[in-house]
Amino acid sequence: MSSGVDRDSSEPKRRGRRRNGADTKAALLDAAREVFTEQGYESATVRTIAGRAGVDPAMVNHWFGGKEGLFTAAMRIPINPAELVPQLLDGPPEELAERILRRFVAVWDDVGGGQFAALMRSVAGNEIAVSMLRDFIKDVLFDRLLAELGSDRPDLRVALCATQVAGLGMARYVLHLEPLASADEDTIVSAIAPNLQRYLTGDISGGSA
Amino acid sequence: MSSGVDRDSSEPKRRGRRRNGADTKAALLDAAREVFTEQGYESATVRTIAGRAGVDPAMVNHWFGGKEGLFTAAMRIPINPAELVPQLLDGPPEELAERILRRFVAVWDDVGGGQFAALMRSVAGNEIAVSMLRDFIKDVLFDRLLAELGSDRPDLRVALCATQVAGLGMARYVLHLEPLASADEDTIVSAIAPNLQRYLTGDISGGSA
DNA sequence: GTCTATACAACGATAGAC
C-alpha cells in the first residue's frame, strides 16, 4: 500500500508549480508519519520520505525548514526546534530553566493538554515512538542547550532535565494533579525552575545545591 | 460478561474453607480490576468488589490487607502502601527523598521496567485510570508523607514530588534515556534526591534552596 | 510580468567497507 501516496512514479517529473491543488505539504506529512513510525527518527531519511510523497527532498526544507521541522509537524509537537533553541539560549544562562519552563507550559497549554497525553499514549506502547521521542529530546533539544552551557556530564544532565520536564507534563496534562494542573506560569516557575536549573548548571554529584 | 466472576450467587454461601483450591485471591483481583476500572478508586467499594467475586468482604483484608493493598495488587503496582509509608517515614526527615528514590528504583527495577510502561499506557488513554492513579498517588502515598513533615502548602508539594518521581520513571523505564536508564541507585540518589527533598521540605516559593 | 511552488544538481559532513 505504499504506492497510495506515490505520484507520477513512472512519468518524468515536471518542474515548476504543480497543476492545481497538489498538496505537497500534506503528502509530505502523511509520508513522514509513515516512515518515521516505521523506522524511527534517525533511520528515516528525508529522501525516503520525499520519495514516498512523490516530491523532491528539497521540498522538506522549503515547507518545514528541514528534517526536524518535518518531524515535529508530523508528530504534532507544537514547537520548531530551529527557532526554539536559539530563543531559549538568548538570555542569562542562570535563567535558562525559567525560560524552558515558561515556554513548555505556554506551548502545551496553548494547544490544550490533550495533545501531550496523546503523545504519551503513542509513546508508552510503541518502541519506535519511544526511540523517536528519546532521540529528539536528547539530540535536538537538550544536547544543544547543554553544549552551550559547557557543564560537566552533559548526558546525565540531559536525562535529568528530561525527568523534570516530562514529569511536569505528566502531572499537569495527564494526571491533572491539583494545584499544579491549574497553576499559573509564575507559580510553576517559582516552584520548579530552581530544581531544573540545578540539573542544567548545578552540582549533581552529591554536594549541596 | 460481568457474571464471569460471579460465583454461587444463587446458592446459599457455605462457611469455612472452600472445597478445593477455590482461588479467592484471583477472583478478588479480577473483580477488583473490573470495579476499579468502572468506578475509579474512591467510588469502588470493598463490598461491591467482594460481592462480584462472590466472597466475603473480609477476604479483602485477609488476602490484601485492605482496599489499598487490593488496589495496588490489581493494578500490578508492586508496593504495599500499608507498610511502605511507615518504612519511608522511619528515618531522618531530611533524608526522606533519598529513601523514596531508593525504594522507587529498587521496586520497579525488580519487576522489570516494562510494568511501569504498562501502567503509563493504561493511564495515558483512560480517564478513569487517570483518576485512580492520581487519587492513589496523592491520598495514599504523598499526603501521608507530607502530613508527617508538616511542611507548608502540602498539596502543591505533593504534585511537585509527583512530577519528579513520575518523570524519573518515564525517563528510566519508558524512554530509556541513558545514562539514567542504566545508572545505579547511588548515582540517581546523588543527582535527584536534593531536588526531591526541596519539594518535600525546602522553600518552593521563589527563595533559594 | 511577477510570484512562488517545484525539480535538479551539487556541496560538506559522516559513517561504513575494505
Next chain:
DNA sequence: GTCTATCGTTGTATAGAC
C-alpha cells in the same frame, strides 16, 4: 587510512498560477 555511499541541506533554473 582511503574510498565510497548516503545523508541533510543549499543554490538555482523552470513551470505554472495570478
